[in-house]
């Protein structure tokens with residue numbers, strides 16, 4: 655049985671990872687640091703944290719594996735710099751701290767098109783976090799790259815919701831990599847990769863998640 659850390663548990667994909675991990679007999683405990691409290695559960699440890707000031711020596715960093723589904727939008731974050739903190743700096747710091755305390759597997763919710771050479775800031779940020787995670791030294795690293803994510807969001811994201819609707823209509827005509835990926839499928843792949851901890855760096859493209 656394993657101890658799993660989940661960052662991003664209050665989000666769409668993270669919420670599915672949380673439910674699946676709590677129900678999985680292979681998981682002894684889920685450590686989910688968040689800004690807002692989660693619904694209590696016997697298997698859940700939910701430290702409330704400020705990601706700008708993570709407690710470096712907390713005991714709860716001692717886990718076997720980490721799933722990261724942190725992320726924001728430039729609109730919500732307010733600037734590219736603020737977005738970069740959430741999608742790059744915080745995941746990297748979590749990765750370092752958990753690795754320092756013994757974690758051996760890390761699974762990241764990245765995105766289709768992640769590329770350090772991209773002209774698109776979002777895709778470049780995802781490329782940079784993928785690159786920088788590889789330098790942290792996890793024996794097992796999984797980079798999951800969904801296209802559009804499908805699922806029920808509380809926050810209104812009109813452009814994204816429109817794109818999801820159009821993609822769903824065009825689904826039969828679209829190549830598999832451009833189809834909407836249900837959030838629970840992404841969660842399944844993240845969780846199982848983190849638990850399996852297969853040595854090496856593994857990239858799961860969008861079409862592999864369907």
Ligand SMILES: NC(=O)c1ccc[n+]([C@@H]2O[C@H](COP(=O)([O-])OP(=O)(O)OC[C@H]3O[C@@H](n4cnc5c(N)ncnc54)[C@H](OP(=O)(O)O)[C@@H]3O)[C@@H](O)[C@H]2O)c1
Nearest residue numbers: 662663664665666667689705724725726763765801802803
């Ligand atoms: N939307 C898409 O179609 C799409 C496509 C491909 C890849 N992705 C990527 O997939 C990942 C997960 O997406 P999602 O839709 O599940 O995200 P989401 O529902 O927006 O959830 C994001 C998570 O990040 C946390 N977070 C945001 N800002 C934070 C901050 N300043 N400090 C600490 N935590 C913060 C949120 O916590 P709070 O509840 O505290 O805000 C939440 O737990 C993201 O990295 C996203 O870029 C998204």
